[in-house]
Amino acid sequence: MPDIPPNPETAPARAVRMILAQELGLPPDRITPEDRLDELPEVDSVKLARAVARLEETLGVELDDDELFDTRTVGDLCHVADRTARPA
Structure with missing residues (x-):
């Protein structure tokens, strides 16, 4: 996975945090x-x-x-989601 930090303001990154928070019963922050x-x-x-x-x-x-198999962190998942959701 890239070392570039994910942009937490993209819609996919926000979706990752919100969905993980809901599934795990945690506050998104x-x-x-x-x-x-x-x-x-x-x-x-x-x-x-x-x-x-x-x-x-x-x-x-x-x-x-x-790509999901290589995903280790929340940031990695944000990168995968952002890259996949971005129009070509």
Whole structure:
């Protein structure tokens, strides 16, 4: 994943934080780009899978499975969502 910090103001980045917060029962401001997805409070694989499905539905896109496999942090997920949702 790139070392460039994600822009937290893009619609996909906001959607990532909001959806993760809802799935995990956390306030959105407790989720930062640096947070590791596997270390978020109350996280498990089912909640992450639901969050990705909701993100795809919200953005109207299908996220690349290979990119998702390499996703480790909230920021990584924001990059994938932003890149996928951006018009070509």
